[in-house]
Structure formats: C-alpha cells, structure tokens
Amino acid sequence: MHVAVLESHEMERGIQEPPGTETDRYCFQGQMLGAVDMDRLTAAYKTLTLQMRVKIPVWQVEPLGEEPAALVGIPTAYPRRRSKVPALRTNCTIDRYGEHTDAGWLRTRHSAYPARFLGDNFKRVRNSPASVPFPTDGEQNQHQEISSSRTLAMTVDAVDHKALPKIELHAHLSGSISRQCLHEVWLKKKENGETDLQDPLIEMPLGKHDYDLKTFFPLFSSYIYHLVSDVWALRYTTLSVLSDFASDGVVYLELRTTPRAMPHAGLTKAQYVSTILSAIAEFESTTTSALKTKLILSVDRRNTLPEAYEVLALCRQFSGQGGVVGIDLCGDPAKGPIDIFTPVFEEARRTIPGLGITLHFAEAEASGTEEELLTLLSWKPDRIGHVIHLNKRIREKVKRRGGMGLELCLSCNVHAGMVCGGVESHHFGEWWKVEETVVVLSTDDVGVFGSPLSNEYALVAKHFGLTRADICSLVRRGIDVIFGGDEEKERLRALMWSA
Helix, strand or coil: CEEEEEEEECCCCCCCCCCCCCCEEEEEEEEEEEEEHHHHHHCCCCCCEEEEEECCCEEEEECCCCCEEEECCEEEECCCCCHHHCEEEEEEEEEHHHHHHHEEEEEECCCCCCCCCCCCCCHHCCCCCCCCCCCCCHHHHCCCCCCCCCCCCCCCCCCCCCCCCEEEEEEEEEEHCHHHHHHHHHHHHHCCCCCCCCCHHCCCCCCCCCCCCCHHHHHHHHHHHCCCCHHHHHHHHHHHHHHHHCCCCEEEEEEEECCEEEEHCEECHHHHHHHHHHHHHHHHHHCCCCEEEEEEEEEEEECHHHHHHHHHHHHHHHHHCCCEEEEEEEECCCCCCHHHHHHHEEEEEEECCCCEEEEEECCCCHCCCCHHHHHHHHHHEEEEEEEECCHHHHHHHHHHHEEEEEEECCHHHHCCCCCCCCHCCCCCCHCCCCCEEEEEECCCHHHHHHCCCHHHHHHHHHHHCHHHHHHHHHHHHHHCCCCCCCHHHHHHHHHCCCC
C-alpha cells in the first residue's frame, strides 16, 4: 500500500498544450510532499497532474511516474471557468494496481464546492475539520459517489517523461537557446555598450510561441544572429543549450547549425564550427551528465552552390574528429529551387564515409511538391524531418526505403500552423506504428516554441494513447537511426528503459 500527500496549485498545466488543441481536461500541477514505501516509488517523478475530465465525474490523480496515487469524488456540475475550479488537498491510500482504496479525506479551498474522499467503503468516510457536509439533494447533488462496485480506472504504467532517457535528433542550435539565456547575453552586451537591440524578453515575450513561417525565420536573421555575434556569446549559448537538454533527460543530442562567419568578431565559418565543438567537449568533460552531443552542419535553402560546397568542406574537415556526423538541408521552405544542391549531397554520400544525411522534407506546401520530394529522395537521405505534405505516392516511396528515420516535431508544427488542428490531428498518429519507418520525436526549436522533449513525449502519450511500453519502444527504436556510430548505439541501449 502507498500513502501520498498531495497539494494542488491552481492555474498551472500539467502538460503544455499548444493553442488550438482540443481537450476535455482541465490540468493542474501538484507536488508530492511525502510518500511511504519509497523503494517502490524511486522512479516516480515528484510531480503529479490533477486532471478533471469533463465526461467522467471523478478526480483522477495521475503521477508522472510509476504508480497511481488517488481517486476521489468531484463536482458533477461545476463552472466551466477554470479560475473557479476548487484547489484540493488530499490524503489517501491506494494499492499499486489502483484496484482498492481505503478511506481518506479531501478538502477544498473554496467552501462553495465541498468534497469528500470516498474509499472502497464509502460509509466510513472520514472528514477533515475543514470539510463540509456531503449534499444529498438528488439531481442537484454537486458530487458523485464512488463505491466499491465501480472499477477504478487508474493509470498504472505512467511514465516520468523527464527522467526517461531520450534522444534528440532534430534541434537547431540558435532556435534552442532559451529566452532567459538570450536575456543574459543581452544584459552583458548592453552593459558593455555592444548592442542596441531590444531586450529578448520584450522582443520574444515569455509565453509567446505562435511564430508562423512568415515570422519565424526573420526572428533569426534580424535578431538572434545579431545578438549571438561573437565567440563569447556563441560559447555561452551553446553551453546553455546543452545544459537545458541534459536537465530534460536527453542522453544523446544531434545539434544542427548552419555555419556562420562573424566578420565583426573576426570569426570564420571554420572557427564557428570549432567553437561549438569546443563548447561540447567542455560540457562533456566538466559535468556528470550522461548527455553526449554530435553536430550536424546545415545547408540553407537560400545558400548559393559555392556556399553549399563550403558546408560540405567543413563536414569533411571536422567529421574525422568525431564531432560532425551529418549534413542537413534546412531553411525557409518558400525559398528554392533545391535541385542546385544535388551534386553537393551526392558528393557527401560518395566521399565522406559514415556522414549521415538528413533533410527538411515536405515542411510546407511550397516545399511539398512531388518534384521537390522526388529530388530529395534521390539524395538517399538516412532521415527526413517534419514530413507533413506528402501525397500517397511519396508516402509509399518513403515506406519502401525501409528503416528511414522520421524526425517529427509536434509542438513546432502546431504552434507554427504547419498542421491543421491540434496535437491530436498531427501526422504522428499516422506514422508511429508504421514498421517500415522509425519515428523520432524532436523539438526543432525549443527556445522558440517552448516545449522540451519530455513534454513532446507527454503530449503523444496523452493524445495518442501511448502506454509506458509504447513510449520506451519509441525511444529505443530511435537509436537505430542516430549518426553517432555503433559504439554510441550500444551505450544508449544500455541506458534506455525497458518496457
């Protein structure tokens, strides 16, 4: 038996939902204050989500970890405005399978919404001093009795998505810098008289994540690149990005970036890449984190052919050092054409052994023409990213390739309006069970869209019904399509959770 004391906090979300997501739950964040039998709960994360379901008249308390914690009565008629939903404090006992409960107590913060915890024998309910009498006025009854005859539908295979060891294969360096980190860079440069830019917290207000394709790309060219414009800022922001991913439970990261010269700082493109690799080495040598990071160099769709060959040359220069493991095609999907880059990617495949190829693929309607997608597939990519606007013929070609990695970025696609509807409409639902491909959840630009990788896993579990076994399998399958080599794959297989 497990005893847990929980305290809820109003107006916080247990799972970060992109705007427009259809949901029948009100989510609240709670913190586990104490627990008995901790040897069975060591893997449980000390955060729980109180989820009020519109169609199910019960409070269901689901820990983001191994065990369920409680099931209690809630009002069957309650205000739809979230600000009026009562905050709760509960002390209860439940067995590890969620099949039986003992009596406990429940207290509301608002006397207008009385509630009592109902155990397996609701006649022996014990009130707390702050409780009020249980109403019994028929249809006007504000609460639902839960008796021992009702099956308690508790979640017994919940996952602590933050503690879950994860791999991140589609993350842009500049887009992964947190707003707080950019603010710190701005403060230092402002103090030294090195910038006239507006504070990042004003330019990119906290909570604003609805950047579409028209506003997203200028954010970098007109702001972030001007702020991260010297060796110190590049190193500082890289270390911050690595720390953020490590804190979120990422154990393998393939960070991608388009090499940039910084003329005012006297930095060449080669020095730009070298600085990032140096920061990665520093992070791995000075922390106890399990995170290992590799670098992918990107060709921007707006590049000229000579600029694309520069990227290829840098891949060749740094791949032998074990830092650069892949080459990418990225950038504004409205720009093109991309067939001018065919000789670059063909040469990459032919002349640099072990270099992986990943491509932004069907990211927007403009870049989802059959002509472009057939050209991209002719480059024989190992992985493709986003994979949104595919017709049936291209979808079948992707499947027939066998084992191709699909880097899917849910929150990015929803926030940016790249897919219609909310998370539940995302094409993850079409692909994650397809045996011929390997789906890997990714964040794309967590600094912009605000959803860390742990939240991406929480979202697919919630909206697509993935079990603990499904989540663990999803992560483990992704190992097959990393660019880091066989030794790294073995390390990751040893780290990953089994179902």
